[in-house]
Amino acid sequence: MSVQRIAAECWNRIEPFWLCVLPWTCEEFERRWDIGSFDECEEDGLGLRRVAVLRIGGTIYLVDAYPNGSPGAERVHLSVADTSHDSRRDFDNALAHLCLDQSELLAIQPELGPARWWLWRVDDHGNEFEMARFQSRGYAEWVRTKYAAKGHKQLYYVRDTAIAPERGVLGEAGGYDR
Structure with missing residues (x-):
């Protein structure tokens, strides 16, 4: 079935x-x-x-x-x-x-397609690792804040794949934007 x-x-x-x-x-x-x-x-x-x-x-x-x-x-x-x-x-x-x-x-839903918002982690050596993909920015940012609140040295940021920058830009919230 x-x-x-x-x-x-x-x-x-x-x-x-x-x-x-x-x-x-x-x-x-x-x-x-x-x-x-x-x-x-x-x-x-x-x-x-x-x-x-x-x-x-x-x-x-x-x-x-x-x-x-x-x-x-x-x-x-x-x-x-x-x-x-x-x-x-x-x-x-x-x-x-x-x-x-x-x-x-x-x-x-008007915005169907591949996940646009990707959560990334930057380790102590500057290496970036994709952690998850999301359909909505709001949920991606919420998950990012949960990881950031754990107090580890890593940085977490959400990347908008519609813009797809080489690297994100450090934002006010302690993570990267875009």
């Missing part, structure tokens, strides 16, 4: 990167793909949230919806991990396995 429900723990501490809004409500998705019921929880200020973690064609996705929310929020939103190396590939994979065409979607 190309769509499988997997344990919610498989998404533990992963920042989602939103890909698209599918044309189905949770109930329609559950029936169509026979995945059982979405989990339910209350979110402060947003109300009831229905959520599931799925494996679709070998990639792990988060699907969620707010059935009592504003128009469109009741439809299933599809996300992949922010650490995805290529969100366009993950998007295309999901559509192929869900038998959907882009024209059927209610909304699509």
Whole structure:
């Protein structure tokens, strides 16, 4: 089966990167793909949230919806991990396995593609090492601050691959920018 429900723990501490809004409500998705019921929880200020973690064609996705929310929020939103190396590939994979065409979607992430933000470490000798790739700068910077807060001598910086400088520029936050 190309769509499988997997344990919610498989998404533990992963920042989602939103890909698209599918044309189905949770109930329609559950029936169509026979995945059982979405989990339910209350979110402060947003109300009831229905959520599931799925494996679709070998990639792990988060699907969620707010059935009592504003128009469109009741439809299933599809996300992949922010650490995805290529969100366009993950998007295309999901559509192929869900038998959907882009024209059927209610909304699509405008910045799909290879991970743009890379986290780098500079050691005591000036050697640079790629540590991780991210779809969003915000999450990349958050991870960088977590490493920097450990108090090691290494410097950490986030590089924007759209600019792709030879080296980053030391920023105010104690790490490199770009």
